[in-house]
Amino acid sequence: MEAVYIKTPLGIAKVIGDEDGVSVISVSDEGIVSVVIPVVLSDAVSQLNEYFEGKRSDFTFKFNPKGTDFQKKVWKGLLDIPYGKTRTYMEQSKILGNSKAIRAVATANGKNPLWIAIPCHRVIGTDGSLTGYAGGLWRKKWLLENENPTKQQNLF
Structure with missing residues (x-):
């Protein structure tokens, strides 16, 4: 699993995933923004940034949430x-x-x-x-x- 931290208008978002897809996106008031974006998370990071810029209304990166x-x-x-x-x-x-x-x-x-x-x-x-x-x-x-x-x- 790879992880990246990005700055958003609502705090620092943590994105976790691998080649099977993104399994976690969470937000916190604190954190250190990542300098390097793992390749497997680049689509998710790009799309999240587009969402916050008002340029995206849905997400097409691969989801892999864990749950029942x-x-x-x-x-x-x-x-x-x-x-x-x-x-x-x-x-x-x-x-x-x-x-x-x-x-x-x-x-x-x-x-x-x-x-x-x-x-x-x-x-x-x-x-x-x-x-x-x-x-x-x-x-x-x-x-x-x-x-x-x-x-x-x-x-x-």
Whole structure:
């Protein structure tokens, strides 16, 4: 496994993977930015940078997240949420075939190992609130605002 640390507007992202794909993308408030980018991670780093520059709305590098079959099913469902859109935990549970599995779905979302690439930040509470985000609600808010196709201008 190779690792690289890159600077993003939301902190230092750690990307881990190998020739089978990227298995972890996480974010932290601290860290040392890598000078060298491993070849196996160059596509992921390039695409993450393009996302933060507003030039990319989806990711095509190879994913290789580790998790249970249920978690992988939930994470796969997250990939169907369009850029700039949100879905509630209830909607996500219904799409996955079990409206009573809201807590299990929320727990699986929280264990998403591919920050941003698998867009768990696009899942919100039934009342529209920003709930449950491992990276911190301020990051979730930033990501959703960044993806919003109609940017709100400040009036004052």
